[in-house]
Amino acid sequence: MFITQESSHQSQQPVWQQCLERIEDKIGPHRLETWFRTTNLSSTPEGNPCIEVPNQFLADFIEEHFCGIIQDALSDLGINAKALTFVPIKKEWTILKQQNEPIAEPYRIKPVKKLINTHSFHPDYTFDTFVVGESNRFAYATCLAVAEAPGKTSFNPLTIHGGTGLGKTHLLQAIGHFAHIEGTAENIVYITSQEFINQYINYVKNKKESETFYKKFSGVDLLLIDDIHFFSGKPSTQKEFYRIFNRLLLQNKQIVLSSDRAPETIPDMMEHIINRFMGGLITDIQPPNFETRIAILKKKAETDRISLPDQVVQFIASQVTSNVRELEGTLIRLIASASFNGKEITLEAAQEIFGDAMNRNQQRLTIQIIQKKVAEYFDITLNQIRAHTRKRNVAVPRNIAMYLCKKWTKQALRTIGLDFGGRDYSTVIHACKKIEADLLKDKVLSDQIKILDAVLKPLA
Ligand code: ADP
Ligand code: MG
Numbered sequence: 001m002f003i004t005q006e007s008s009h010q011s012q013q014p015v016w017q018q019c020l021e022r023i024e025d026k027i028g029p030h031r032l033e034t035w036f037r038t039t040n041l042s043s044t045p046e047g048n049p050c051i052e053v054p055n056q057f058l059a060d061f062i063e064e065h066f067c068g069i070i071q072d073a074l075s076d077l078g079i080n081a082k083a084l085t086f087v088p089i090k091k092e093w094t095i096l097k098q099q100n101e102p103i104a105e106p107y108r109i110k111p112v113k114k115l116i117n118t119h120s121f122h123p124d125y126t127f128d129t130f131v132v133g134e135s136n137r138f139a140y141a142t143c144l145a146v147a148e149a150p151g152k153t154s155f156n157p158l159t160i161h162g163g164t165g166l167g168k169t170h171l172l173q174a175i176g177h178f179a180h181i182e183g184t185a186e187n188i189v190y191i192t193s194q195e196f197i198n199q200y201i202n203y204v205k206n207k208k209e210s211e212t213f214y215k216k217f218s219g220v221d222l223l224l225i226d227d228i229h230f231f232s233g234k235p236s237t238q239k240e241f242y243r244i245f246n247r248l249l250l251q252n253k254q255i256v257l258s259s260d261r262a263p264e265t266i267p268d269m270m271e272h273i274i275n276r277f278m279g280g281l282i283t284d285i286q287p288p289n290f291e292t293r294i295a296i297l298k299k300k301a302e303t304d305r306i307s308l309p310d311q312v313v314q315f316i317a318s319q320v321t322s323n324v325r326e327l328e329g330t331l332i333r334l335i336a337s338a339s340f341n342g343k344e345i346t347l348e349a350a351q352e353i354f355g356d357a358m359n360r361n362q363q364r365l366t367i368q369i370i371q372k373k374v375a376e377y378f379d380i381t382l383n384q385i386r387a388h389t390r391k392r393n394v395a396v397p398r399n400i401a402m403y404l405c406k407k408w409t410k411q412a413l414r415t416i417g418l419d420f421g422g423r424d425y426s427t428v429i430h431a432c433k434k435i436e437a438d439l440l441k442d443k444v445l446s447d448q449i450k451i452l453d454a455v456l457k458p459l460a
Contacts, residue, residue, distance in 0.1 A: 015077055016041035022073035026122060027066065029381035031332070035062055037383070048083040049074060058339075059086040065304070069123075121180065121190065124303070125173035131299050133292025136167060136285045143171045143256070147178040150185045150222045150254035155281040157245070157255040159228075161262055162285030164376060165325030168258035171285075172224045175256055185222035185254065193230040194393060197237050204236075214244045222254045227379075229259045233268040233444040242273050249276075267447055293317035293327055300331055311347045319354055325376070365460045367405045367419045373455050374401040377448070386421040399431040400449065406432050408456050 019041065024032045039062070040052045051070065053059045062070075063086045074081035127147070132140045139162075142155050160168050172190060179185040191199075203213045217223065223244075231238050248255055259266060262284070263277045288296060294317045301308040308331075316334070320327045337353050338345045375385045378397040385398050398420065405416045406428065413425040420428070439446050 015079070018077055019070070019073045022076055023066070023069055024381065026069050026073075027124075028122070029375070029379065029384075033381050033383065035066065035332075042087075044085060046083075048085065049079055049081055050085040050087055052087055054088065054340075058336075059088050061339075062086055121173045121177040122170075125170045126177050127174045129299065129303065130167065130170055130174060131288075131292060131296045133288050133295065134286075135288045135292060139167075139171060139283045139285045142281060142283055143175050144178075146254055146256060147175040148182070148184060150179055151252040156249065156252075157257055157277060157280040159257045159259060159263055159277050159280065159282045160285060161259040161282065163287065163323060164260060165323030166285045166287060167324055168260075168285065169226055172226055172256055172258055176222065176224055179222050187220045188222045188224070189217065189220050190224040190226070192226045193228050196225060196241070197230065197234060200237050200240055213240055214247060217244045217248065220248060220253060222256075223248060224256045226258050227260065228257045228263075229261060229266050231269065232266050232447070233442075235268075235270070238270050238273060242270065242276075245273070245276065255280075267443055287321070287323060288327075290317055293320070293324075296324055296327060297331055300328055304335070306335055306345070308345060309347065312345055312350050315347055315350050315354075365408050365456060367409055367411055367416060369459060370404050370408060370456060371401050371419070374404065374452060377452060377455070386419070388421055399435055400445075400452070402428050402431040403435040404449075404452060404456065408460055 016039075020032065020036060023036065035058070038054050038058075042050050042052050044050050051059075051062065053062060067084065067086075071081040071084055074084070127140075127144055130136075130140060139160050142158055143160070145153050146155050146158050160171060162168055176188050176190045179188055199216075200213055203216075225241075231241060245255060257277070263269070263274050263282060266274075294313055297308070297313045297316055301313070312334075316327070316330055320330050334345060334350055334353055338349050341349075343349050371382055371385050374397050375382050378393070380394055380397060384394045385401055387394070389395070402416060402420060405411065405419075406413065409416075411419075413428045417423040417425045417428045435445070435449075439449065
């Protein structure tokens, strides 16, 4: 039986849940949801860890694509995962396991504190896997130039902006990846703005002053900050960011930023920060055109070694026009669904799956669609939106989602509560009241709701 090094520290979360959080950091919420939703951590009769999955296809797929990431996550938690196996759940020894004690739950360990992480880049987010088309050619070229010679081009700071799911994180990570592998920069930090904000807040809370926070970044050669629009309305974080930013620029260190909109349109952002952005290079990414969508689908299929008939590729590319994340998600759903049903991926199978989705769309906006859109916007998983955790980065989007469900669907509050992890309708009322009250005083929130309203309106 595998034992965690820290098993004497009891935390509230089962090991697999903690492991999934680490995996999510590496592969993102959407792939996590697709491939790991129905998995569980268990143990073989010999006491080695194993991952239970619903069928052989998934066992093979997950092993081939994610084995290393899972092993890393398990060993982070003190579990020796060298002999990790993947089993479809109907195997005989699951029955053996049932005769023994249940083993997944009792392993609770202390969560490891997250530090600013260097060199932990998503293995798939590289320049090689990025498909270049009209919509992103310039952004790609500037990112590559910066990765090849950080701090030595006039693209400093470099700011990439564009809608959600268009490849901003992919490009930022690709720069980090490239600079690390090619050795063009030594100390590389990739951090999301939310992590930056949290670390800053914690720092001030613990040290009671912010004087030395910038020192954490003092030796950094390449700083990649994702989603800086979340700095909006946070003046003290902005001040600290500005201080770090100026110091690094003075030393010719490279800074790359991403934002979901043009910097000058980010509300409540200090003017001198915006001016600094303007002093470097600002470039945007547009949604991919049909041709690029086809190229992206082909590349993904090739990477996953799945053969897709041209007709299917064209069909998906014509149906999904919004963004690359959606395109990728649709392809994954199609592959998963075909494999579950033991079918070939044919045009008919694709039409069948899409037919379902389209019919569902015609039934007006549903709670599930709203949950999905809100989760996407805040980059969290559907599970997190429905779960009971009170972490602020999840609790606020959840309240917003409940508020939007009340606003956009005709569902009873009781039904809404049920779809949010079986909550009582009074919780929904409370969430809606809170959002309504906050909306009057919180500009960031009201902007977020404005954007989400605009996303939902065409679907209603
Ligand atoms: P953003 O940060 O802009 O919201 P991401 O970088 O997370 O978007 O991209 C969403 C998904 O789409 C990722 O899996 C990413 O690899 C993929 N993706 C986006 N653009 C491209 C592209 N041009 N080529 C290949 N994959 C892409
Ligand atoms: Mg992103």
